[in-house]
Structures are given as C-alpha cells and as structure tokens.
Amino acid sequence: MKKVGKNMKLLHRAPQSFHRVSQTMIVGFFTLFLVLFFFLPSQSLAQDESRYILESFRKKMEQIESYSADILIKVEVSLIKIKDRKAKVTYTKPNQFDFKAEGFTLLPKKGMEMEYMKIIDEGYTSIYVKEDTVNSLNTSLIKVIPDNPEADIILAEMWIDTSTIILHKMRTYSKNSGSYTIHFYYTDHPFDLPDKIIVEFDVKNSKIPMSFTGDFESLDKPAKKGDGKGRVIIQYANYEVN
C-alpha cells in the first residue's frame, strides 16, 4: 500500500514538473529570440558598417599605382642618438617598398609600409567599436582582426574619418614587435597620402654591456631612463604619385 501511495504522489507531481520544464524552455527560447533578433544583427551591422568603411578605404588607396617621396626621419629613443636622416621612399603596388638613404638609417618596423593595405588584402574580420575624436576630428574606431593566422599583426585598431575616408590613427599589436601607434597627418594631397607620420612604440631601457663600449666611466652609472616610449617622426615631401 505504501508503494502505491508513493506512485500516486509522483503522478500528482508530474504535471507540475512538466509545467516547470516548459516554462524554462519558453524563457530559453525567448532569450535566444532576443539574441537572434537584437544582438547578432547589431554585431552583423557593426561588421557590415566597419567592412564598408574599410572597403571604401581600400578602394581609395588602390587607386595609387606607385609613388615616390623624399622623407626626413627623426628618431626619438632615449637609448639612441642619431641625427635626422634623409631618404627616398618608393612604393609600387601592391606592397613593394624601397628605401634609399644617405648613410645609416633606422626605419620603424611598422608605420611606413602601408601595413593596413596588407591586412585588408589578406582578409579580415572587423568590428565597428565607436565614434572617437582624433586630432579634433570625428573618426570611427574599427577593430580589425587579420584572417591570416601566420600574419605578424594580430590586431589592428583604425581610426578613420568616414566623411573623407582618411586614416588618422592606427594601433597595431604584433607577435614579434609589440604594439605600435601610428599617427597620420595630412595637408592636401590628391590621394590623401600623409605629410607626416609619428610612430610610437615601447622600448626597453636596457644598458649596453661595458665589454662593447669600453666605457669604464659608465660602470657605476645606471641605464639611461626614458619614458619607455620610442618615437619616430617621418616627414614626407615631393610626392610623385602615379
């Protein structure tokens, strides 16, 4: 009798638990609905918008078949003392850069070779992040993740003025050379090529071994301290664009 009584109780409970399961399912479906109808489309829209901006930018830059310019390179790194150097840069589509310098020149690893074009050309996933102000200009901040897993740059942030499709700032995070922030400054070139770029990067404040310097006076001196940032300022002049 006892057993029968228990089973009876279970039979009474069954509709209640079924009711609970169906309630949970409804909530779950509703959440999924919300995600599908509100969140994903906004993500998709963000990607579409950022892609649209980047593709517009690519189209504009692709009009340049080649260019050459005189450049003046100023290196501001606490560990290095070098006078401003003149060089000539030649670019040929799609991604060939040639530098000819007077004497020994230090060229920043990122910033001078239109890395953004390589990222865009090799395929990417992009996200529109927000509106942002760079040099008092309204820009759109877009995060770009290169599709190529072998690429050195793993993430790039690009600040593009959507009204003119001009890139004003870019930050890259790379596997081998840390992060770089590149500021682009323009005046009035037909293809919106920069007149000046400032490349900023992290530098280590390391001390050069005395065995290399032969500088006994430096034995008890600490390593030269800077702000931990390196800067290279490149000024462009005499553009010849084809």
Added chain:
Amino acid sequence: MKALITLIRIELFKIFRKGRTYIGFGAIFLIIFAIQAGIYFEGQNVFDFILQQLEQNFFFEGNLINGYLITYIVLNTLWIHVPILVALVTGDLIAGEANAGTFRLILTRPVSRVKLLIAKFLAGWTYTFLLVLFMAILGMGMGILIFGKGDLMVLKSTINFFPADELPWRFFAAFAYGMLSMTVVAALAFMLSAFSDNSIGPIIGAVAIIIGITIISTIGFSWMKTLNPYLFTSYLPGWQQFFEFDINKGKLIKSVLVQLSYLIAFLGVAIVYFRKKDILS
C-alpha cells in the same frame, strides 16, 4: 736653434738606427691587420649581436662596417698597446746612453745638458708622432680602401650614430688628442729614463705605472675616485669625447690642461734631475 736642430737630427738618426724603433711600426701594422681581418670575417656577427636590441623596433638601412669603424677600433689601442710602443723607444733615450757608456763622450761636446735633453725628448716626440701618424694613415687609409666610407656607430651609455661627413674632423681631433696623451706617456718614460742606467727599467716602469694606475682607478677602491680627476691615466681615453654627440668643452679643456701639466712636470723633473746627475757611466 741651429745647434738644437742638429742635435735633434743626430738623436733621430740614433733612434732610427735601432731595430727596436721598427718594432712599434711592425706591431701597429699587425694590430691593424688583425683588426681588419677580424672585422672582415666576424664584424657582421658582432654587429648583429649588438643591434639585436634595436631589431625589435627598427629596420636598418646602410652599412656600418667601414673604414671609419676600423679607425675607431684602432684608436682604442691608445690605451695600452701604443703606450708600450712609445715607452719602448722613449724609455731608452737617456738610460740607453748610460747603458752603452756613451754619456761621458756626448757630454764632452759644447752642448748644455738641458739642450741635450730637449733634443732627445723632441726626437722621441717625433718618433711618437710618426707612430700615431702611421696608425692613423694605415688604419683609416687601408680601412677605407677595403671597407669604404660610411656612418659610425659608437657604443657609450647610448648608441650613437655619426654621419660620415662629420667623421673626418672628429677623427682628426681624436688623433690630435691621442698624440697629446702619447706625448705625456713619452715624457713619463723619458723621466724614468733619466733616473736609470738601464733602459729596461724605464720601459717596464712606464708601462707598469700606466696599467697599474688604470686598473686600480677603474676597478678600484672607492678612495681612488677622489684622486682619479688628478691622474693623467684617467685622461688617456679622453679622445672618446670627440665621439660624444654634445662635446663637453669644459671637460675637454680640463683633460688637455691636466695632461699638459703632467707633461711639464715629467719633463721638468727629468731636466732638474739630469742637470745635477753624476755621470758615472
């Protein structure tokens, strides 16, 4: 004056008749040859190692292995190698005569002892000058001939890059300064030579003083730090000041003045002592 010039010519004749005089030139030739061979075969590896600190952030455009680099490395021999070669001849100038027993004969001539010493020192200085000149011409000339010209990288507390067009005057000034330093070394060996009747003593003595003081004051004791600014050995590598981006004129003038003071002191002591020296050999 004419008598002094004649005396200098005689002393030069004596210097260049001795085989040991050519040891200096031969040694410098070998040192420069070794440096050039080392740079030719291993220079790039060394540079790659040094520049790896910058490699993370920069591409390099241009050549740093060139004749100026060779000359800069050659200049570093002014610390130890060249002082030994200078002392080898200048330490023998007075003691050599005593050792050979020719002083009595020389001093019977109607020439004052002071004039004789001045002539001897100037002859020794000429040898020193020729040695440094040989070093400069061979180092820079052969270096540029083999490796060409280019910018110079100098490692100090910072990595300094000097453009090629600035380097001729910097090297000229560095060699001129090096010449002053070697003149002080020559004066030291010359002074010790006046005290001795055997040339080995002044030669080894001069070298020992230079190496000894350099080691003690460099690695050394904290109390040496207060003395360092007054030691001439502290200023032997002073030519490196010309490879600073901003040359500290005050420091440079002080370096020159301290060395000139030592030069005058060494020569003064030698002259004062030798004037009253009892010539027994």
